[in-house]
Amino acid sequence: MTNILLTGSSRGIGAAIVTALDLPDVTLAKQATRGGNGTIAADFADPAAPQALWDTAVAQLGTIDVLVNNAGVFEASPLDGDEWVAQWERTMRVNLTASAELCRLAVLHWQARGRPGRIVNVASRAAYRGDSPAHWHYAASKAGMVAMTKTIARGYAGAGILAFAVCPGFTMTGMAEDYLASRGGDKLLADIPLGRVAAPEEVATTVKFLALEAPPSMTGAVVDVNGASYVR
Known part of the structure; x- marks a missing residue:
């Protein structure tokens, strides 16, 4: 049995991950804001939320084998807005710091038990390509997730602790639909050679593979799911 803690499980990519991990040999602890x-x-x-979540999940599952950090916010913050700094700090707290705290707790958990473990961080194409002028904070938070993932992979592979990141482009969630409509959907779609945005199920399939099946030599890998809208 594989015990998995998933954050951001209530909608979009997270809900698709829940479905993908609905397997007989998987037990899932799911976080949602409310x-x-x-x-x-x-x-x-x-x-205080990451520590409280971790403690509750461990109490439920006994031990955690895989951590999937999917929770995040994508909120516009115009450069000339009065709340720019507050929005930067909120986005960093939710997208990056909370994920970092959970990664830290996971590594300590596995080290204390002498067990292997896996981390899958859902980042974004924005980590490499950047984002709109109103989303500096979002792009920076996702770049931080990628750098953190690589650091964990390099630091703890010898103990069997593996780390992977997934970088979706636009994904057809409610949030993405609203953004596409507000930014001129056809123009944005023209920038995606595949001709469409990704389905949440495509991202979920990638997360499932990394969480359960990816060979250990893939640790540190960042997997793009963006329809070739950004290649590197």
Whole structure:
């Protein structure tokens, strides 16, 4: 049995990951900001939330074998806005710091038990390509996730602790639909050689592979799911 802690499970990519991991040999602890529907409530804007979530998940599962960091916010912050710094700090707290705290707790958990483990961080194409002028903070937070993933992979592979990142481009969630419509959907789609945005299920399939099946030599890999809209 593989015990997995998934954050951001309530909609979009997270909901698709829940479906992909609905397997007989997987037990899933799911985080959502408000809780409900069998999820653990944890608002990552609260600095105490990652530790509380981890403790609750360990109490539920006994041990955690895989951590999937998917929770995040994508909120516009115009450069001349009065709340720019506050928005920067909120995005970093939710997208990067909370993920970092959970990664730290996972590594310590596995080290204390002498066990292997896996981390899958859902980052973004924006980590490499950047984002709109109103989303400096989002791009920076996702670049931080990628750098953190690589650092964990290099630091702990010898103990069997593996780390991977997934970098989706636009994904057809409610959030992406609203953004596409507000930015002129046809123009944005023209920038994707595949001709469409990714489906959440495509990202979820990638997360499932990395969480359960990817060979150890892939540790440190960053997998793009963006329809060739950014290649590197």
